[in-house]
Amino acid sequence: MTRFLNKKLFRYLYLFLFINSSILPIKSSSDLAAWALKTNGVLELRTKSNTNLKAYFQKANQIYGDRFWVDFPGELKNPRIIKGNGPIKEIRLGKPNQGKTRLVIEFNKETYLAPLTWRMVGLDQNRWRIKLFKPKYSFNKISEGQIEKKRRINIKANENSGFIKKRNNEFLQLPNVKQNKFLVIIDPGHGGPDPGAIGIGGIRETDVVLQVSKIVEKLLLEKGVKVKLTRSNEVDLDLPPRVSFANNTDANIFVSIHANASRGKRRDINGLETFYFRGWRGRLLAKRIQKQILRVSPGSPDRGVKQGRFYVIKNTKMPAALVEIGFLTGRLDARRLEKTSHRKRIAYAIAKGILEYLSKVG
Numbered sequence: 001m002t003r004f005l006n007k008k009l010f011r012y013l014y015l016f017l018f019i020n021s022s023i024l025p026i027k028s029s030s031d032l033a034a035w036a037l038k039t040n041g042v043l044e045l046r047t048k049s050n051t052n053l054k055a056y057f058q059k060a061n062q063i064y065g066d067r068f069w070v071d072f073p074g075e076l077k078n079p080r081i082i083k084g085n086g087p088i089k090e091i092r093l094g095k096p097n098q099g100k101t102r103l104v105i106e107f108n109k110e111t112y113l114a115p116l117t118w119r120m121v122g123l124d125q126n127r128w129r130i131k132l133f134k135p136k137y138s139f140n141k142i143s144e145g146q147i148e149k150k151r152r153i154n155i156k157a158n159e160n161s162g163f164i165k166k167r168n169n170e171f172l173q174l175p176n177v178k179q180n181k182f183l184v185i186i187d188p189g190h191g192g193p194d195p196g197a198i199g200i201g202g203i204r205e206t207d208v209v210l211q212v213s214k215i216v217e218k219l220l221l222e223k224g225v226k227v228k229l230t231r232s233n234e235v236d237l238d239l240p241p242r243v244s245f246a247n248n249t250d251a252n253i254f255v256s257i258h259a260n261a262s263r264g265k266r267r268d269i270n271g272l273e274t275f276y277f278r279g280w281r282g283r284l285l286a287k288r289i290q291k292q293i294l295r296v297s298p299g300s301p302d303r304g305v306k307q308g309r310f311y312v313i314k315n316t317k318m319p320a321a322l323v324e325i326g327f328l329t330g331r332l333d334a335r336r337l338e339k340t341s342h343r344k345r346i347a348y349a350i351a352k353g354i355l356e357y358l359s360k361v362g
């Protein structure tokens with residue numbers, strides 16, 4: 001997503017203004033999630049989705065050098081000053097007034113900037129980029145937080161396909177388990193202002209995993225398994241409440257459902273993987289789910305069952321797995337995950353893996 005902005009010259013050079021249709025109330029926490037000023041002169045920002053950014057430039061005077069700043073909705077908890085290097089004097093994160101966060105980049109006087117050429121580019125709903133200067137200055141990157149969520153990439157992923165031969169028959173056969181004996185927590189990843197991965201054609205992880213989770217819920221309920229979802233709509237839900245929600249029940253298992261994105265949005269990276277954190281039960285649960293999702297995703301690489309230190313599977317007290325149902329940035333996976341028919345197949349596979357686990361381990 002790219003947006004252009006009109007420019008006006010006042011006392012300040014008022015650079016650009018992003019307008020979102022919704023009026024945002026004063027927020028308690030800042031919309032600025034992470035930022036990085038990179039050695040090529042590019043400032044990258046990660047924000048909450050669909051935020052209102054305002055960026056400004058002020059020319060140097062006798063006291064100060066050039067100054068660039070961006071205002072975000074939401075208040076910063078801890079204003080701070082970060083010492084610069086090279087062309088950057090310092091970077092300040094402040095609270096200019098109630099309900100606002102301001103990121104100021106203060107340049108040294110000898111830094112040459114060409115603000116009329118500046119353009120803020122939206123990379124997706126929550127990432128932004130602006131080139132502030134040419135990479136002729138040598139300096140060290142200054143950043144806070146992670147601009148892109150870390151994704152696990154395994155280039156050696158093999159080409160295991162696993163074709164579905166009896167797909168239609170299989171759909172009618174989910175293992176039976178004892179009625180009303182089990183409780184399963186399903187955790188659809190992300191939600192609300194956090195869309196998770198954004199893939200080809202703008203497909204969003206939050207939408208995909210919520211639909212899949214609801215179908216898993218329905219299938220398990222039909223089998224007499226009690227189910228609780230950590231979220232059932234687009235709400236902002238942090239990781240700790242998901243865990244405490246689960247830990248306050250006596251659920252048998254916890255399954256978090258996610259979809260992947262590769263760094264650089266490589267279309268040739270596709271595949272499925274399932275994580276567990278501890279215990280043979282967690283591992284068995286992950287294995288059963290992984291095996292089933294592979295069967296409904298022919299040609300998509302098996303990235304395996306792995307141990308992963310993800311918060312929700314690390315901190316839940318019951319056996320837990322986190323499944324990545326494909327790469328929204330991958331050509332093969334995205335084309336499938338776009339369709340409700342495939343989401344149903346994936347949901348069926350996850351439900352089957354869960355039921356197999358429950359019937360075996362209980």
Ligand SMILES: [Zn+2]
Pocket residue numbers: 189190196197205258259
């Ligand atoms: Zn995710």
